[in-house]
Amino acid sequence: MMPGVPVTNTMITLWLVSAILIILALVLRRKINMIPSGFYNFAEWALGGLYGFMEEVGGKAAKKHFSLFITFFLTILFSNWLGIMMGMVAEESGFLRAPTSDLNTTAAFAITAFIYFEYQGIRAHGAIGYAQHFVNLKALFTKGPMGVIDFFTGLLHIVSEIVRPLALSLRLFGNIFGGEIVLTVAFLLFSAVLPLPFMMLEFLIGLIQAFVFAMLFLVFTSLNSAHEDEHTEPEPTKDELPPQVAISVG
Amino acid sequence: MNTIAAAIAIGLGVSMPALAIGLIGSRAVDAIARQPEATSKIQLNMILAAAFAEGLGIFSFVISILLLNK
Numbered sequence: 309m310m311p312g313v314p315v316t317n318t319m320i321t322l323w324l325v326s327a328i329l330i331i332l333a334l335v336l337r338r339k340i341n342m343i344p345s346g347f348y349n350f351a352e353w354a355l356g357g358l359y360g361f362m363e364e365v366g367g368k369a370a371k372k373h374f375s376l377f378i379t380f381f382l383t384i385l386f387s388n389w390l391g392i393m394m395g396m397v398a399e400e401s402g403f404l405r406a407p408t409s410d411l412n413t414t415a416a417f418a419i420t421a422f423i424y425f426e427y428q429g430i431r432a433h434g435a436i437g438y439a440q441h442f443v444n445l446k447a448l449f450t451k452g453p454m455g456v457i458d459f460f461t462g463l464l465h466i467v468s469e470i471v472r473p474l475a476l477s478l479r480l481f482g483n484i485f486g487g488e489i490v491l492t493v494a495f496l497l498f499s500a501v502l503p504l505p506f507m508m509l510e511f512l513i514g515l516i517q518a519f520v521f522a523m524l525f526l527v528f529t530s531l532n533s534a535h536e537d538e539h540t541e542p543e544p545t546k547d548e549l550p551p552q553v554a555i556s557v558g
Numbered sequence: 559m560n561t562i563a564a565a566i567a568i569g570l571g572v573s574m575p576a577l578a579i580g581l582i583g584s585r586a587v588d589a590i591a592r593q594p595e596a597t598s599k600i601q602l603n604m605i606l607a608a609a610f611a612e613g614l615g616i617f618s619f620v621i622s623i624l625l626l627n628k
Contacts, residue, residue, distance in 0.1 A: 364602060475613045482616030485623075520609040527606065 322407040325386045365523060366530040373529050376424060380417065381522040384408060388484055388514030392491070392507060408484040408517075411477065418477035421525045426469075429532035442466050472528055476521060483517045564622035571618020578611035 332351075339348040355378070362370055362377055370377075391406020407413040430438045440446060442465050447458035487510045494503040586604035590597050 361602065364599060478620055479609065479613045479616050482619045483612075486616075486619055516605065520605060523602075523606060524609065 316410070317405050318407040318410040318413055321390060321405060322387065322413065325383060325390060325407065328386060328390075329382055361523075362526060366526050369533070370526060370530055373428075373526060376421075377522050377526050380421070380525055381518050384417070384480065384521055385515060385518035387413075388518060389511065391484065391488070392510050392514065406484055406488065408480055409488050411481045414477040414481040415473075417480070417521070418473040421476060421521075421528070422473040425525070425529040425532045428529050432533040442469070476524060480517055480521055483513055487513055560625050560628055564625040567618050567625060568622040571621070572615045575611045575615035578614075579608050582607050582611060 336348055336351055341348070344352050358378065358381065359374065362374060366373065387407040391409060429441075432438075433441070440462075442462050444455075444459050444462035447455035447462075449455070451458060487506075490506055491503055491510060494506050582604055586600050589600050593600075
């Protein structure tokens with residue numbers, strides 16, 4: 309942190325990330341064309357690939373979450389990569405370092421995601437219907453002994469719901485912060501060639517972690533907003549895998 | 559004492575998620591070998607499952623850092 313000023317070095321990097329993203333968006337907007345070429349072509353290919361991934365996980369209904377999904381992905385990706393490119397160390401004394409190596413930033417991202425997918429849950433089921441997910445009094449009184457089991461699984465859902473933002477923020481923070489520590493140690497040991505493979509690894513981890521954060525956000529959102537009683541999607545055929553993994557606590 | 563505690567926490571806490579991620583990866587490769595046309599879906603689910611397993615390792619990492627800074 310800079311002395312005396314409540315502006316941290318991670319905040320400056322985050323502003324830099326925002327500036328880069330806004331400039332990219334403005335530049336790409338002017339080049340919209342039916343026949344793509346050059347960098348615009350690459351951007352269109354990347355966005356199209358991400359959209360395909362998103363549709364595989366969330367189905368067609370996930371289309372309305374795409375804007376927040378892509379915002380999370382791009383912001384985290386650019387933060388991670390900017391952190392490595394500027395030769396940052398995992399200390400607070402540096403002028404710039406990766407925003408995601410600060411728990412405050414990742415917690416802000418995770419809380420935003422948490423509020424969004426809770427809101428989607430309430431919007432899909434109604435406030436009472438959504439609360440019944442967790443405190444299932446109806447099953448307790450109507451279903452008899454099996455209702456007791458339903459009631460306690462509902463209580464377990466509360467825990468898994470609370471752990472989600474915690475795990476999201478800690479996963480991102482731990483990966484990037486740990487990576488920076490590894491890079492710092494590698495630089496201290498032998499600064500000529502030794503850090504290079506670690507930097508390659510960190511670039512890969514930055515990409516994967518951005519993808520994982522955005523994907524988990526999407527999975528939680530589509531789990532919360534899924535209607536259990538109305539199946540509009542066709543049943544998966546025999547050679548097709550079910551679209552989602554079973555999500556447990558953690 | 560805190561240093562030893564942090565070393566034990568990170569050592570034990572990372573070994574189990576390592577096993578889990580190894581199992582996830584090996585099963586995913588098995589599945590891809592059996593059904594190459596489902597590669598993209600298997601990879602997607604593999605990355606998600608690995609992220610859950612890895613999150614547990616990250617917990618122990620955070621705890622060991624907390625122990626060291628105490």
